[in-house]
Amino acid sequence: MKLIFGLSCDGPSFPDFPGRSEGVFNAAVVGPQGLIEMLEVQLGLTAPRVAHAVRVSSYAAKLRAALATAPDLFFAQSLTLDPWATAASLLDWRDELIAGGWSGSHIGAARLDAFAVAEEAGPPLAPGIGDRTRTLCEAVKVRAGLPLASIELVEPRDLLPPLWQRLIDKLEGSGVEISHAPACATSANDLGHVQAFLADGSPSTLTGDGSFAIVHADTALAAAEAAAEWLSHCSEAELHGTVIVSADGDTALLDRALQARGLPALGLSASSPWRGALQVLPLAFAASWGPFNAKAMLDLLMLPRPPIARRAARKLAYALSREPGTGGPAWLAAWGNIESDLAERMSTEPQEKRDAKLAAWRQWTSGELYQRHEGMPAEAAKSIASRVAQWALETNAGNADPLLLTLVGAAQALVQAIDVLNIEMLSPLLLGRMTDQVLADGAQNPNHVATSGGLRAVRHPGAVWGDAKNVLWWDFNGPGERVSSSPWTAAEVAALKANGCEIESPAAITARIGWSNANAVHRAGERVILFSPALSAGEETTSHPLAHQLNPLTTPAKDIIQWPAEQLLHGPSHELAGRGILREAITPNLLPAQRPRWSLPASVIAKLEDRVESATSLEHLADCHMRWLLLDVLRLSGGRVAEIPGTSQLLGNLAHELANRVFPPGPVPDPEAVFSQANDLFDELLSAIATPLQQPEYAGELASARVKVPAALAQLARLLQAMDVTVIGTEIERARTFVDGPDVKGRIDMLIEHPAHGTGVIDLKWSRSAKTRRNELAEGRSIQLVTYGAIANSNSTTPAPGAFYMLNQRQLIGLSGSFLAEESVESDHSLPDTWSNLASTWQAWRDLAREGIAVATGADGAEAHIPADLPIEPGTEPCRYCELTALCRVGVEAN
Amino acid sequence: MTAPNITTVVASAGAGKTTRIVGNIATEVTSRDPETIVATTFTVKAADELIERSRAKLFELGMPDKAARLLGARFGTVNAICGQIVSENAIALGRSPRAEVIPEGSVPRIFAIAADAAIERHAPTLNSLADVMGFFEPKRAADAERSDWRTTVRRLIELARANGVPAQDLSVSAERSVATFLELLPPVSIQSSDDLDADLRRAVSSAVDAVPAESSATAKSHIALLRQTDSSIRRGERISWPNWARLSKVSCAKKDGQAFIDALEAVAQAAGRHPAHPRLREDCSQFIRSVFACAAEALTAFQAYKAERGLLDFTDQEALALDVLHDPAMSAGLGERIGRLFVDEFQDSSPLQVAIFTAMSGLVDASTWVGDPKQAIYGFRNADSALTQAAFAGVAASSSEPQDVLATSYRSREGIINLVNAAFEPALSAMGLQAEEHAFSGTGRSEEGFTQAPLAVWWLEGKLELQYAALAAQIREMVTADQPWEVAARPKGVRALRAGDIAILCRSKADIAKVSAALSQQGVKAAVEREGLAQTPHVQLVMAAFRWVADPTDRLALAELARFFAEDPESETWLEALGAENASEALLAIVPISAALQEIREGILSLTPADLVDAIILFPELNRHIESWGDVPARLDDLEALRGFARSYEESCAGEGSPATPSGLALALAAENPARPRSLRDDAVKVMTYHGAKGLEWPVVILTGLGKEPKPRLFEPMAEADGDVDWQNPLTGRWIRYWPWPYASQEKDVYLDASAPSSALGQQAAIRSRDEEARLLYVGMTRARDHLVFAPPAKGTLHWLKVLDGDETEHFGLPCTAGEEIRAGTKSFPARTITLVCGEGVEAQPPAVSFGRITRPTGQRAPLHRRPSGASSGETFIIVEKSTIGPRLPFAGNPDMTLLGEAVHAIIAADQPHNPHDARLNQAQAILNRWGVHQVAAKDVLGANDRLFAEISKRWPSGRIHRETPVSARIGDQLVTGRIDLLVEHGSGFAIIDHKSFPGSPDSWDARAVGHGSQLQLYADALDKARLGAPCELFIHMPIVGGFLRINRKVE
């Protein structure tokens, strides 16, 4: 067998395989991993693979065992604080020692000997690549007649790390012929000059002949456009022999640009733990910590493929987004709904089957919660991980979906790692770290693959091992490969050396890096183009180390070899690196513009009949005709992408629900009783409907609400008692039809009865300031209040008086003269006036809509289209809180 | 210990300090390991430039190996370098080795989580005090900051750490703050708090009774205030201090009647006693103490939280690096690795940073601190200019060498540097900076080709908006018309001015927004960072598609798409669709890309949220649609920022341990509404803050905001230092002062507004802020290469220019009319002076046509790799030979067939039948052990292999055997690569033998064997490419059951 060996050739390399013919056998290009595997197979040294997380776990157990015998080892404190990260980095150190030739025994240097202690303590550690290579070195020594004839090295032999030098030496010793991959030919153009300069620093002047170019772009998007355009002006035959160096190993962006032109995709995809399918694992854990994490649960339910039936998940998600908590009415109703739904769908199946299904679902949503400061028992964590693995296996159901299989693997590795770790209670930090680790490599996008054609891509400049025609370096930016600083002191390095362990010097590493950067340029026969965006994914980029090296040559020639990618946007033909690039003029389109007046199709007009309005819809209408038409008449909504209500809305909900509980119909309860009852109920309701407030970051808000809400309700009781009223009810549904007015339906926060003044409406509000409500009253625009007043009594001709109770301020605000107003607001508009104004405003707008006209009151020029003498004029800034601005094109950036 | 060897270099603006450092580094590497060089700079960009130029220089000088090794040196911002030191020593520091830097945006949230107990404990007190101090009053202006005591707590913590004040010492700062604060108040009233309250209550109550039936307009708001106060009194609530202040200013008109006038007078008088109110003192003292106490507890908790998780913020990186430097063992380790230190922009160092540099200087052979005290402008970011200035002076004094000064400008024309020299003399000497060190000595610039003096003054008429409109019009004129604004060309001579040559410097973000709006109205492209990324049409279009892909029930997103894709900008088709019987379908029908988006949705589970953003941005039809709106580069900038936002969203999820989902991204974008990025395009006018201009230069620089009044920062946390500055012990004698402002938006006539600035600390603060303002102006003026333009408002005092007076008066003046000159002291400088008045609006210009890719048909391409293991094709295979070459291997127990198969395969792959049996047996047994397979005996497996070999030598007596041999080929446009279990190369061709550890009975062999047919055939096809025309037979070997079968493609 003949091999070509390069340190960076484990992934894709270029050319595809050795030799000049269209196929080859008994020969291959391999990287370190490939070489080891090949030799292990031949030498009978294979073993089952072990996930890295399991190795880290074993090492953590070993370190712990070491500390048990010697508590003062140098890592003691870090290991206690963060066992996982400490074990992971010490394992890296240990593997580096092994690679250097460390024997694992004591050599009289404190830190190094601590590793020796760990080596002997605790459970066995699965071998790492260093261990395996050393085993191979030994095995090769005693094995005659390897089925390996020769190895051609891509890197110069003296640039290989010591471990690999040793293996190569051993192989050579057992008869394998070692040679070096031949250099490529150079020519006398700019590229040749650049290659010569890189080789020996010989200076020259570049002429701009197109054999060497640097494409600068402001953005990665423009750089991708330029690269794709250049390639799309190559024939299919020219694409053969063209290789793209993509050092970060992600060509997703570039591939989209290539595919838009029918070019082959390169197919390098980055690993990411954020691929939709993998999210179940971290979410399942996040949802198992107390206090209940509504956001994590919501995310779990909103996954594109949630772990319980999608219909059920959406119902629960909806409930959660209204009342984020478990045990509240919405949550219970959702479960009831799910049960009956299931009964219907599985009506022919036995009851046990349905129960089992429900129980399985409940495991995901209502499992036990563990307190963060106590940790989670290992068994519980394993069962969560197993549940995820089980679900992924079932969902995959034989389709071999690579993502779900990755998830199965990760979850199983987690179970195994927890076992090996052998700790009873796992802290959230530890579990989080372990989950991160098993997902660390994440998964690449299985749908993102290279497609057929001549174009190739490699992940590393050292992976180009033979002649290429064109080398294109994608995302030619810093930092490039760098040396990481070695953990060892000079004394430690010396002690190691004395004991036969060689730690590679930074100088040797930088020399290798420099070689591989230049290598990509040297391998090009016709052309090198470097694509360098100034912004990549929004970040300002830095320069690549190879750019530093080229700087003395490229800076003087700036104007002739640099090419701004944005130039492509400005003309029909361009000359770039030997290609004439043609572009077509884009037929301009105008941006959608705001307009104040729209005509309504008949189908919309038809929807105006038989409408029932609500306090909210009338509020929309008063502000903006269009808003009412779109949101209320046409029921346009932003989908179910659920958002948990913000802090103040949650506090408002909580206060409403508390009021509902502490003010039963009948005489107003005693303020003290209200206070203590509200106080007692506070936490129960908090976890039923407002759990996000329990998250630590809301401590301040919650602390103040705990004081304020019960006190505010007690104060309300005091005020109501002083007024001598009785409570008719809270959260009361009322509906009413008005002659010459709308049909209205609504739910009133609190209805009260006064012996003399009759019925009154109280609307509870939680907000930072009372100003908005005062203004509403003063300006005769308190639409909600008057609407509730109007429907409060089905037979009275005028709306019942009403007031806002501002919970945060403990103020009961009403119009002066109202028996409800503890704090009165002067206004020229009485509530009856406001109601009749509202009714006629409604009428005017509805009539206009019936005529087929809609007015977007926030749009420029709307004044001209608003009906004259409208009793309630649209708000001054109707669009400020409107969710439709993108549609109306109001208040958006012009360009 | 010998005194550290430090050299300071004072480098004036544009005097070539990078060149200087690069030169030094080139010399250094000849005598020391390049890896031991440390160079700190102020920004990532500057660090990048420094390393690029240094390495380029070494390559140029023929030292490629030194250049290569320089990659291992420490070049970076102070934070990056400290971060590296900390992470190298994390375990020695007893921290988690995972030294993750918290992104700036996540700090408040992490702080809130970590400090939750401390905040909860102090919340009741602080909330109620904050309430009486009006912290919760509604904001007056949209851009006004809300006072939140938690922000104050965070700021206190930040300052404490930047100044090395430990948590347990914060109580000292608290007491000193209380003491100095109380000194600002008048002597405490002899009346008790309750009496003062009662007086006011009475006065208010009588005033309410006296409210006239018909009140004047003047009285309106005061009456409302009285009524509110009255009812809050009746509720038993306290009157807030801002309301005391407001009540002290109540008034009305004559027509409201004398009774009411008197009543109000009484209210004003009673309320006017608030400065002497005992409870004001109590409230403020308690507030100060509680805030500090909370800060101390929160600081401890915050630090512990981060230490456990290995999280670091910027200050931690520095504080911990200092711990390393102060620890003998750790610093010795570091000392081995560093040998030479360069500090750039030294003047912007915080006390903590000065301590770091000082300590690091003790570890290296030599240090060079380069800076310019005149350009210290980061006081608000904890920099301490007094300290850095003292350090410069101290180092210079202790050295026998004269202070190294770079005073020749390679940037600005002579007229500019002469003006700067003259203008700043008093201000600089007031700061203690001597002209001989700090004036420019000359310029390297030539005047060749210039026809105009480098200075200009543009007086701007009218309100602010009109001023900027006039400015924008003038700029448009400059770049379009043939005006004499020549700028230097490369390599010499002059050329005409382009938009990209101009920078407009502003004092605030709000000004930037106004200037850029004015410019775009004039059709001048501006490169400016501004608000509203999520409100741009292109981002909205992308996000509408994104939302709809993420959530198919999002009809709003679909409607938005319909609007964006309509040909007519006012099209009503979307509305018609919304009204249709089945609105969703109707909408789908008018969104041309809906089917394609649905296709993207199919693959959503394999995408990350950021991937999905990319997929949509680059989706061809959508992309083309955006291009059709013109002005493509600016849109690309925004879209790139959106990509960046998506990635940072994912990162912040990782940091918080929460998952990243498409809906989460959509919500985060709406909630955070990030800024539109500053464009890097060079065809646009740059608009930015003075601070942002630091380190940059342009041919034409326009200075705005000259009327801005310097305001000392009195009522926010500040670091104070006792006595003379000791730069060698920069962290001693430091404390944090915090004076609360109890009056919310009431800023005038509350006593404190006058007493604070005139106090000793207040005066110090005033001087500090005056000096800082002077330096900021210095930075602004020295950005200009060819032309410096002052653009003051035509009306009003130019407060900012007053800082140039230093301790003198009337030092600097701008000419009012053309013909006059700029005056600085006794010198004067010619300037082109004009007054700009906003003219008529300009017609919006149609966007220029853009050019895009030529539309080509895009066929589907097959995957590049044809994997033998996954091969399946329409071909069918038949069994052509079937024999049993041995018995079934006996099993003990119930093996895991996958593991068993792997192990058996591994044995056969490695076994060498000619070796001694013992050795073979040992190897086979070792393999079984490693795979954990005990149900089959090693000798039995070897027996199977012997039989296989017997079969092979019978069939192909002279064949060459290749085990586990790689094969690759290009077949058509596709690639095949794989490994053949066993390949026999014989005289007339090949035999491919595939081992299958199949335990089934003989009647099930056939089906199993043909199932692998296409896989083997693919190998055969590949071999055919390697050796054209060589015949190839395909075999399946079943070692477990002794089966040996030959298969063949069925010929139809």
Ligand code: SF4
């Ligand atoms: S965005 Fe403005 S104009 Fe459009 S519906 Fe909303 S409020 Fe009306």
